[in-house]
Amino acid sequence: MTLQAFAPIGVLIIIALIIGVIILMISRVFGPHNPSFRKNAPYESGMKPIGPGTRRMPVKFYLVAVLFIIFDVEVIFFMPWAVAMRDLGVYGLIVMGVFTLILVVGFIYEWKKGALEWE
Amino acid sequence: MIQFDFSTIAFFVFAVLTLGGALGVVTNRNLFRGTIWLMVSLFGVAGLYVLLSAPFLAAVQVLVYIGAIAILFTFAVMLTRSLTRLNVRYTRLWPSALGAVLLFAMLVIGVIWPVFGGNELYNQPISDVVRTTTDLGVALVSGEGYVLPFEVASILLTGAMIGAIVIARDADEEEMEQ
Amino acid sequence: MVPLSWYLIVSAALFSIGVFGVLSRRNGVAVLMGIELMLNAVNINLVAFWRYNTTIASVTEPVPSELSGMVFAAFMFVVAAAEVAVGLAIIITVYRNWRSVIPEETDTLRG
Numbered sequence: 001m002t003l004q005a006f007a008p009i010g011v012l013i014i015i016a017l018i019i020g021v022i023i024l025m026i027s028r029v030f031g032p033h034n035p036s037f038r039k040n041a042p043y044e045s046g047m048k049p050i051g052p053g054t055r056r057m058p059v060k061f062y063l064v065a066v067l068f069i070i071f072d073v074e075v076i077f078f079m080p081w082a083v084a085m086r087d088l089g090v091y092g093l094i095v096m097g098v099f100t101l102i103l104v105v106g107f108i109y110e111w112k113k114g115a116l117e118w119e
Numbered sequence: 120m121i122q123f124d125f126s127t128i129a130f131f132v133f134a135v136l137t138l139g140g141a142l143g144v145v146t147n148r149n150l151f152r153g154t155i156w157l158m159v160s161l162f163g164v165a166g167l168y169v170l171l172s173a174p175f176l177a178a179v180q181v182l183v184y185i186g187a188i189a190i191l192f193t194f195a196v197m198l199t200r201s202l203t204r205l206n207v208r209y210t211r212l213w214p215s216a217l218g219a220v221l222l223f224a225m226l227v228i229g230v231i232w233p234v235f236g237g238n239e240l241y242n243q244p245i246s247d248v249v250r251t252t253t254d255l256g257v258a259l260v261s262g263e264g265y266v267l268p269f270e271v272a273s274i275l276l277t278g279a280m281i282g283a284i285v286i287a288r289d290a291d292e293e294e295m296e297q
Numbered sequence: 298m299v300p301l302s303w304y305l306i307v308s309a310a311l312f313s314i315g316v317f318g319v320l321s322r323r324n325g326v327a328v329l330m331g332i333e334l335m336l337n338a339v340n341i342n343l344v345a346f347w348r349y350n351t352t353i354a355s356v357t358e359p360v361p362s363e364l365s366g367m368v369f370a371a372f373m374f375v376v377a378a379a380e381v382a383v384g385l386a387i388i389i390t391v392y393r394n395w396r397s398v399i400p401e402e403t404d405t406l407r408g
Binding site: 124126127130134137138141142144145150153154157160161164167168170171172173175176179180183184187188191192194195196198199209210211212214215216218219220222223226227231232235236250254255257258259261263264265268272275276278279280282283286287 | 298299300301302303304305306307309310311312313314315316317318320321322323324326327329330331333334337340341344345347348360361362363364367368370371372374375376377378379380381382383385386387388389390392398401
């Protein structure tokens with residue numbers, strides 16, 4: 001049934017887990033491991049860091065992620081529609097056209113607002 | 120009764136992933152690690168979708184939830200970084216824990232077990248009814264299906280996009296003026 | 298195969314953990330993570346009930362209403378994505394204005 005069709009993905013996940021564990025184990029077992037205070041410093045034999053190392057990022061990164069998420073979610077609607085497109089014919093095309101048109105309004109807004117510019 | 124075949128074992132593995140990840144999310148001190156636990160939990164839910172023979176939803180779960188929403192959480196954690204390692208994790212810890220445990224007990228003892236537990240009808244899924252992604256596409260678009268919610272969803276997405284840009288971008292401009 | 302009640306128990310446990318996260322965590326981002334867990338629990342319920350639905354006739358030509366569980370779950374994804382996008386934007390803006398991500402501390406409107 002469907003579960004057997006997912007066997008390759010299961011094998012992939014298991015192999016990926018095994019490889020990751022093996023790599024971490026090898027470097028842990030065979031590599032020398034004697035940390036000291038100077039080695040653990042952010043810049044080894046460099047300048048002393050001032051203040052916290054975790055600076056806030058500009059909000060632009062978040063904007064890009066939001067725009068990505070909105071267009072990523074559309075896969076939920078575009079994928080089944082594309083699979084069933086031949087059965088739906090012109091009617092499906094019109095329905096999807098309206099759907100896309102509404103989204104293009106938002107897309108034009110963000111373009112005009114300059115959310116796509118990085119500066 | 121219940122045979123311990125492959126799908127039962129897979130169910131337990133994914134259930135443990137889901138609930139363990141969820142516990143990691145609500146108990147972790149470092150929110151960045153909490154986001155990683157959230158990804159584990161969402162992956163377990165994707166596995167449950169596969170067992171429920173909804174492979175398209177499982178793929179969407181990995182693509183949208185793990186690939187986009189969890190990434191968005193990571194960004195938000197980093198943007199508000201200096202306060203992510205708060206010394207006090209919880210407010211109202213014990214009342215909330217008690218409330219959650221009571222809610223779970225009430226759901227299981229009061230609703231799930233009496234209604235669905237002993238009912239033979241719900242022990243087996245309808246094995247020959249497996250709807251495909253093509254059927255989902257037809258149902259989403261067809262007139263007697265869900266075409267109106269389908270179009271309204273695009274308005275919701277547009278609204279969310281514009282709202283997020285307006286809210287986050289104003290903050291950005293204020294930041295630049297300072 | 299696993300009976301329906303097991304899926305419902307997993308879903309109820311996930312929902313309760315989410316409720317605990319929403320009620321107890323101080324950080325606003327963590328509260329939103331709890332809401333995500335609750336939404337996922339609801340989604341598991343929807344798909345499980347759809348899968349175990351005995352009223353679905355096993356005919357070759359599917360009726361759209363037979364897919365209601367999957368369609369509902371798909372719309373849940375959209376709502377969750379929109380909610381997270383706007384919710385996190387609000388939290389980031391609040392953080393920039395109040396220098397705080399703790400919901401209790403943003404009480405300017407209380408008067």
